[in-house]
Amino acid sequence: VGQLIARTEKTLATMQRLERFRGHFYNWYDTRxxxxxxxxxxxxxxxxNLAGHLLVLSAGLRELAGERIFSPxxxxxxxxxxEILRGQTGxxxxxEELDAVWANPPATISAALTMLESTATRTAAIVAAxxxxxxxxxxxxxxxxxxxxxxxxxxxxxxxxxxHTANPLPGPKELADLxxxxxxxxxxxxxxxxxxxxGSLVERALAKVSPDQARDDGVGQLNExxxxxxxxxxxxxxxxxxxxTLARQCDRFAEMDFAFLSDPARExxxxxxxxxxxxxxxxxxxxxxxxxxxxxxxxxxxxQVSQDHWFAMSRLLVPSPSGPILVSWSGSMFxxxxxxxxxxxxxxxxxxxxxxAAVDRQIAxxxxxxxxxxxxxxxxxxxxxxxxxxxxxxxxxxxxxKRGLGEDLVVAPYATVMAVMVEPRAACANLRRLVADGRxxxxxxxxxxxxxxxxxxxxxSSVTIRSFMAHHHGISLLSLLSLLRDRPMQRRFLASPVLKxxxxxxxxxxxxxxxxxxxxESPVPEARAEAREGEGAIRFFTNPTPRMPQIHLLSNGRYHxxxxxxxxxxxxxxxxxxxxxxxxxxxxxxxxxxxxxDVATGEFWSAAYQPTLRQKDGYEAVFTLxxxxxxxxxxxxxxxxxxSVSPEDDVELRRIRLINHSPLTRVIELTSYAEVVLAAxxxxxxxxxxxxxxxxTEFLPAASATVSL
Numbered sequence: 001v002g003q004l005i006a007r008t009e010k011t012l013a014t015m016q017r018l019e020r021f022r023g024h025f026y027n028w029y030d031t032r033x034x035x036x037x038x039x040x041x042x043x044x045x046x047x048x049n050l051a052g053h054l055l056v057l058s059a060g061l062r063e064l065a066g067e068r069i070f071s072p073x074x075x076x077x078x079x080x081x082x083e084i085l086r087g088q089t090g091x092x093x094x095x096e097e098l099d100a101v102w103a104n105p106p107a108t109i110s111a112a113l114t115m116l117e118s119t120a121t122r123t124a125a126i127v128a129a130x131x132x133x134x135x136x137x138x139x140x141x142x143x144x145x146x147x148x149x150x151x152x153x154x155x156x157x158x159x160x161x162x163x164h165t166a167n168p169l170p171g172p173k174e175l176a177d178l179x180x181x182x183x184x185x186x187x188x189x190x191x192x193x194x195x196x197x198x199g200s201l202v203e204r205a206l207a208k209v210s211p212d213q214a215r216d217d218g219v220g221q222l223n224e225x226x227x228x229x230x231x232x233x234x235x236x237x238x239x240x241x242x243x244x245t246l247a248r249q250c251d252r253f254a255e256m257d258f259a260f261l262s263d264p265a266r267e268x269x270x271x272x273x274x275x276x277x278x279x280x281x282x283x284x285x286x287x288x289x290x291x292x293x294x295x296x297x298x299x300x301x302x303x304q305v306s307q308d309h310w311f312a313m314s315r316l317l318v319p320s321p322s323g324p325i326l327v328s329w330s331g332s333m334f335x336x337x338x339x340x341x342x343x344x345x346x347x348x349x350x351x352x353x354x355x356x357a358a359v360d361r362q363i364a365x366x367x368x369x370x371x372x373x374x375x376x377x378x379x380x381x382x383x384x385x386x387x388x389x390x391x392x393x394x395x396x397x398x399x400x401x402k403r404g405l406g407e408d409l410v411v412a413p414y415a416t417v418m419a420v421m422v423e424p425r426a427a428c429a430n431l432r433r434l435v436a437d438g439r440x441x442x443x444x445x446x447x448x449x450x451x452x453x454x455x456x457x458x459x460x461s462s463v464t465i466r467s468f469m470a471h472h473h474g475i476s477l478l479s480l481l482s483l484l485r486d487r488p489m490q491r492r493f494l495a496s497p498v499l500k501x502x503x504x505x506x507x508x509x510x511x512x513x514x515x516x517x518x519x520x521e522s523p524v525p526e527a528r529a530e531a532r533e534g535e536g537a538i539r540f541f542t543n544p545t546p547r548m549p550q551i552h553l554l555s556n557g558r559y560h561x562x563x564x565x566x567x568x569x570x571x572x573x574x575x576x577x578x579x580x581x582x583x584x585x586x587x588x589x590x591x592x593x594x595x596x597x598d599v600a601t602g603e604f605w606s607a608a609y610q611p612t613l614r615q616k617d618g619y620e621a622v623f624t625l626x627x628x629x630x631x632x633x634x635x636x637x638x639x640x641x642x643x644s645v646s647p648e649d650d651v652e653l654r655r656i657r658l659i660n661h662s663p664l665t666r667v668i669e670l671t672s673y674a675e676v677v678l679a680a681x682x683x684x685x686x687x688x689x690x691x692x693x694x695x696x697t698e699f700l701p702a703a704s705a706t707v708s709l
Contacts (some may be wrong), residue, residue, distance in 0.1 A: 001064060001188075002154050005242055008061070012249050021275050023256035025050065039693050040275035044261045045285060048269075048295010049338075051254040055298070055499055056342045058250035058493040061243045062185070068185050069158050070112055074151050075105035078119075081147055085140040092522060094129065098122055108183045109155060110162040116152040123148045136442070157235055158191050160228040161198070175201040192236035194229045202226045215609045258299040267305075267312040269296060271689040272507070287401075288313040289326035289354055294339040301502040310505050315350070317511060318398070321364075322357035324511060326350065330402045330686065331395025333376040333415035340421050341478040343506065344490040350508040358399060359422045363430075365396045366411070371462075372433050372452050374415035378472070381450035381463045389447070389467055392686045402685060403583045408452045412640035413445035414469075417476040420483045443468045444476070539623040541565040544609035549588065552623035554643070559650040563628050563643060564588050565621040567608025571652055571674075577684055578652075592674040594656060596639065599667040607636060607641040607656055611673075636662025676708045 018025055019036050024047045066695040079102050086095050098119060106112045123145040128139045144622075155162070165176075167181045178198050182190055190197075195631050202222050228286060261269050263284065269292065272280040281428075285292035296313065299305045302650040317324040328335040336358040345352050366373025375396055380391035394412075399406045413434050420427040433444075439446050448465040450456070478489060494500050541550055544566040551569070554561040562581075565570035568588035570581030581590040589611050597604040606612040608630045609619065616639075627644040638659040645652055660666050677684045684691050696709045 001067075001069075001239075002157065003150060005239070005246070008057075008246055012246060012253070016251060018250075021273075022260065024177070026275070034153075041272055041693060042261070042275060043272040044269040045290075045292045045295050046270075047130065047256050047261075048298050049291065052294045052298045052493075053342060054250045054254040054501070055496045056489055056492050058247040058254070059495040059499075060489075061247040061250070063492060063495065064243055065188050065240055068187055068364055070109045070155060070186075071190060072105040072107060072112075074112075075102045075115075075621055078102055078147060078151075081144045083138070085137070085144055088137045089130070089133070090653070094122070094126055098126070104449070108162075108165075108487050110183050111185065113152070113155050113159065113162055116148060116585070117153065120145075120148050120152050120510040130415070147546070158188070158232055159186065159241075161194065161225060161232055162494055164225045164228075172201055172205060175205065177574070187328040188236055188240060191232050192240055193233065194236075195233040199226060199233070202229065208408075222294045249567070254298075258295070258302075258304045262299070262309065267308045269299075269309070275554050283689050286314050287327070287329055288315055288351075288360075289328040290335045291338045295341060297343070297502060297505060298411075298499070299325045301498050301504070307502070307505065320357050320361055320398070321400070323353060324362050325357040325399070326354040328358075328395070328400050330377070331375075331397065331400025331405055332357070333374060333412075333418055334393075335395075336399075337415075337418040337421065337479075338475065341418070341475060341482060342489045342493050344503065345421075346507050347504065348510070350510050351506060353510045355422055355494045359419045359426075361399055362396055362419070363423070365398075366430075368449070369409060371409065372411050372416070372430050372437070372449070374411055374413065374430060375409075376412045376415035376418075378410060378412035378414075378448040379465045379467055379469070380410045380448060381452070381455040381465065389465055392683055404682065404685070408469055408682075410448050410450050410452065412472070413439060414447075414476050417445070418479045421479050424483055439464055441466065441468070444473060447472065484551055524648045541621040541623075542619060544615060544619060544621065549585065550621075550623075552628050554626075554628065554645045556645050556647050556650065559645055559652065560644055561628075561643065561652055563591065564610075565623075565632060567591065567593065567606065567610040567621075572681075573650055575680060577679060577681045579593040580684060580688070581681075582678050582685070591677070592652075592654070592672065593639070594654070595669075595671045595673065596658075597669040597671070598635070599669060603635070607639055608632075633661075636660060636664075637666065637668070669707065678708060 014034070015025070017034055018029060020026070021040070021042055024042040025515070026036040026146075027043050027046060029035065029040045030037055079099060082095060082099055084295045086092065086099070089095065101115065101119060106115055120547065123141075127138075127141045127145050130137055132362060133141075162183055165179045175198060175267075178201065182194075183197075206219070206222055206226070261273060261280070263270060266284060266286075268284040268286050271283045271285065273280050285296070293310075294312065296305075296309050300307055300310055314327075316327045318327055319325075336355050340355060345355070361596065362375060363373045365375070367533070375394050377391070377393035379391050380394070382390045384390065393402075394408050394410045395402065395405045413431065416427050416430045416434070419430075434440065434445060434449075437447055437449075446464050447469055450463045450465060451461065481488060482490070530660055539550070539552070546565065550565040552563050552565075554563070558574060561569065561571040566588050569591040571578040571592065579590070579592055591610070593611050594607040595604055597606065604612065605614045605616065608621070609615055612665070616634040618633045620631040621628070622631070627642050629643075630641040632639050638661060640657040640659075642655045643653070656670065658668060676697070677691060678695055679691050698707045698709075699705075700707060
C-alpha cells in the first residue's frame with residue numbers, strides 16, 4: 001500500500017501541473033516540459049474513460065481504510081517472483097529452500113514479521129551470490145529482495161506492536177485478547193485507533209504500578225508497547241489522511257464539463273473539441289458497443305446530460321450463431337471489452353450477451369483463418385521515418401460496420417487477455433499458443449502479430465511487432481485482476497455513489513430482432529451484361545442515379561481519379577487519399593465539387609448532379625479514355641465540365657465553361673469544395689476526425705491558389 005500511495009501521489013501531482021480546458025486534460029503533452037502539444041484537442045471518449053477510472057480509483061483509495069494491513073497472499077506473490085528467478089538460474093539450493101519456507105505462509109502479523117525478517121536476510125545473500133550472473137538474473141534477484149523488504153517495511157511501519165504479541169504480556173487479559181485479535185487481521189482503521197483502544201488499557205495497567213515495581217521488566221515492556229502503539233496509530237492516521245486527500249483529488253479531476261461536447265439535438269457526444277480553432281467536431285459517437293459507453297455513462301451519472309443520451313446510442317443488432325449481437329464500428333475486442341475492466345456486468349443483459357457473442361465470433365474467426373484469435377486496435381508491421389510502428393484499429397468482419405476488415409489480419413495478445421473476463425478457459429489456451437509461438441518478451445506479450453500477406457517479408461508467414469504499450473499492459477493487468485480477485489474494480493465502481501446512481505442503465509434486456517447489414521448477408525445482385533464491342537472507347541449517360549453506379553477511372557500510374565456518372569468520387573496519389581471517400585453503394589457524396597451560384601437570384605447548383613442533387617435539363621455524363629465530361633443547361637446557362645489527369649505530371653485538371661444563352665448579364669460565383677485527407681485511406685477511415693487535425697491549408701493570393709499540407 002505504501003508503494004501504491006507513493007506512486008499515486010506522484011502521478012496526481014504531475015497531473016495537477018498539466019494545463020486543462022474546462023476540466024479536461026488535453027490529448028497530447030510534451031513529457032519533458034508538460035506543455036500541451038498543438039493542436040490543443042479534447043477527446044470526448046478519452047476524457048470519459050479517464051473520468052470513470054478516476055472515480056473508481058477514488059473509491060478504491062477509500063476502500064483501503066477497511067482493508068487488512070497484512071494478507072498471506074503476499075507470500076504467493078513472492079513465490080511467483082522466485083519462480084521466475086528459478087527459471088533463469090536453473091536448480092539452486094538456496095532458492096529451493098526459500099520456496100519451501102514461503103510455501104507455508106503464516107496467518108498472523110507477528111509470524112509474518114518473523115518470516116519476512118528471516119527471508120530478507122536470505123534474499124540479500126542470494127543477490128550477493130548471483131552478482132556475477134548475467135544481467136537478467138541479477139535484475140530478478142534484486143526485484144525479489146526489494147519486494148521482500150517492501151513487505152517487511154510495511155509491517156514495521158504499521159505493526160511494530162506485533163512483536164509484543166509473541167510472548168505473554170503483562171497487564172490485563174483484555175489487552176492480550178485485543179492485540180491477539182488484531183494480530184490475526186488488523187485493518188488500517190483498527191491501527192489508527194490503537195492508542196485509544198489498546199493504548200488506554202496499557203495506560204490503566206501502568207497507572208496501577210507501584211513505585212517499587214517501576215523498574216520491573218514487565219513495566220518496561222508495557223512502556224515500550226505504549227510507545228509503539230502510539231507511533232503506529234499516528235502513522236495509520238497519517239496514511240488515512242493521505243488516502244482521503246488522494247481520493248478527493250481524483251474526484252476533483254473527474255469533474256469535467258461534458259455538456260459542451262454534447263449535441264442537444266442528437267443527444268450524442270461529438271468526437272471532440274479543437275481548442276486551438278475553437279471548433280467542435282461534427283462526427284458523433286453513436287454506437288453503444290464501443291468504448292465510448294463508459295464516458296456517456298459517467299456524464300449521465302454526474303447529471304451533466306440526461307439518460308436519453310444512453311438510449312440515443314445505436315443498438316444495431318445483427319444475427320450470430322450465439323444470437324443477436326450489437327454491432328461496433330471496427331469489430332475490435334477493445335470496443336466490446338475495454339469498459340468491462342471497471343464497469344459491472346449483469347448476466348443475461350444486452351451488453352453481457354454482446355460481449356460473450358463478440359468473443360465467440362473472434363474465436364471462430366481466428367480458427368477460420370488458422371491463426372490465434374484476438375483482434376483489436378494495435379501496432380502493425382509498418383513504420384514511419386523514425387521507425388515507430390504504426391497503429392490503428394483492426395477487427396473481425398461481421399462485428400464492425402467498417403469496410404475492409406478482412407483485408408488485414410493482425411492479432412493482439414492483449415485482446416485475448418481482455419477475454420479472460422468472458423471466456424477464461426479459451427483465453428488461457430490461446431495465450432499458451434502465443435507463448436509457444438514465441439510471442440512473449442521480457443515485459444510480457446509483445447504488442448501484436450501481423451499475418452497480413454502484403455506486409456510480410458519473403459518466406460515468412462507472420463511478423464511479431466516487438467514493442468510494448470503501457471496502456472495495453474494496464475488493460476491486461478486489470479482484466480486478469482477481474483478474473484483472479486472476483487471483479488474488485490467493478491465492486492469499487494458501484495461503491496462510488498455517483499456511478500452507482502445510474503447502474504440500471506446496464507441492465508437492458510436482449511431484444512429478439514436482428515437486422516442484416518453486412519454485404520455477405522445481402523442477396524447477390526444480378527450480373528452485369530457483358531460490355532459491347534467498342535464500349536470502352538466512349539460511354540454516355542443521362543441518368544445520374546442508375547440502379548448500379550457507373551464509374552470512370554483516370555490515371556497516369558501515380559495519380560488516380562475515380563468519378564461516377566453523378567460527379568462523386570475520389571482522388572488518390574500513390575497510396576495516399578487526396579480527398580475523402582467511403583465505400584457506400586447508397587451514397588455518392590464524396591469527392592471534389594464545384595458549386596455555382598447566381599448572385600442576382602441566390603439560386604445555387606453544382607457542376608454535376610452531386611452534391612446538390614439537382615438534375616438539370618440536358619444532363620449528360622460522357623466518359624472517354626482521356627477525360628470525364630459533364631454537360632447540363634439551367635436557366636439559360638450551359639455548363640460544360642471537363643476532368644482529366646496529366647499523363648506527365650501528377651496533376652488533376654478540371655475546366656468549367658459557362659455559356660450564357662439568355663439575354664441578361666449574369667454574375668455567377670464558382671466555389672470549389674473537397675475534404676482533403678493526405679493520408680492512407682485505411683487510416684482516414686479509422687480516425688477521420690483525428691486526421692483532420694493535421695491537415696493545414698493556406699491561401700496564396702499571388703497564385704490565387706489554396707495549399708494543403
